[in-house]
Structures are given as structure tokens and as C-alpha cells.
Amino acid sequence: MTTASRLPDPYAGNGSANLADILERVLDKGIVIAGDIRINLLDIELLTIKLRLIVASVDKAKEMGIDWWEDDPSLSSGAHRRELREENERLRRHIAELEGHHE
Known part of the structure; x- marks a missing residue:
């Protein structure tokens, strides 16, 4: 065998x-x-x-219900772009506030 x-x-x-x-x-x-x-x-x-x-x-x-990788900038290009867009908006608001105080 x-x-x-x-x-x-x-x-x-x-x-x-x-x-x-x-x-x-x-x-x-x-x-x-x-x-x-x-x-x-x-x-x-x-x-x-x-x-x-x-x-x-x-x-x-x-x-x-598991999708954590979609919001992790190191794993998702969409999340990275979203993070950059949010940071850009924060910086623009901050610049607008600073410029408003100097006028």
C-alpha cells in the first residue's frame, strides 16, 4: 500500500x-x-x-462593518486626498482670520 x-x-x-x-x-x-x-x-x-x-x-x-482602511491615509489614496483637502481648508480659514486682524 x-x-x-x-x-x-x-x-x-x-x-x-x-x-x-x-x-x-x-x-x-x-x-x-x-x-x-x-x-x-x-x-x-x-x-x-x-x-x-x-x-x-x-x-x-x-x-x-469593517472598513477602517478607507479612512487611513497611509492605506487609501482617497483618505489621503481628503486629509489634505481638510488641512488646506483649515489653513485657508486661519490665513483669512490672520489677514482680517491686520486690516
């Missing part, structure tokens, strides 16, 4: 197709991995680390 004949059907065929199917399912449905690490000394909490990992497609993430 060979090793290949003992493997279940999902592993016997084209591995890349199976991996692609698994990845498509994960991105379509989403997966959440959560965990907390707490360090206590004599019942005094010294450190808490909360870890959350979500793997999903962009569409699925938006469906779940």
Missing part, C-alpha cells in the same frame, strides 16, 4: 485547486481568530494583550 492511496480524496487530486477552494471559502465566509494573554502576579494584572485576527474578502469585511 502506498502513501498516496491512503490519503483522503481532498488531498489526492490537484493540491492547488483544493487550496484555491479553501481560500475562496475563507474569504467568502470570513474567519475570526481571537485570543487574550494575561500576565498576573499575586492576583494583580500586570499586562493584558488582546489579539484579534480577521481574514475575509474586502466585500465580506465591508458587509461586517
Whole structure:
């Protein structure tokens, strides 16, 4: 008996197709991995680390209400332009105020 004949059907065929199917399912449905690490000394909490990992497609993430990358200037060119436009407007108002005080 060979090793290949003992493997279940999902592993016997084209591995890349199976991996692609698994990845498509994960991105379509989403997966959440959560965990907390707490360090206590004599019942005094010294450190808490909360870890959350979500793997999903962009569409699925938006469906779940997760879209933080859209407002992060380092990740979104639209957010960067919006940030620059707001800064420009603040500076123009400030200049107008300064010019109004000098007249």
C-alpha cells in the first residue's frame, strides 16, 4: 500500500485547486481568530494583550462593518486626498482670520 492511496480524496487530486477552494471559502465566509494573554502576579494584572485576527474578502469585511482602511491615509489614496483637502481648508480659514486682524 502506498502513501498516496491512503490519503483522503481532498488531498489526492490537484493540491492547488483544493487550496484555491479553501481560500475562496475563507474569504467568502470570513474567519475570526481571537485570543487574550494575561500576565498576573499575586492576583494583580500586570499586562493584558488582546489579539484579534480577521481574514475575509474586502466585500465580506465591508458587509461586517469593517472598513477602517478607507479612512487611513497611509492605506487609501482617497483618505489621503481628503486629509489634505481638510488641512488646506483649515489653513485657508486661519490665513483669512490672520489677514482680517491686520486690516
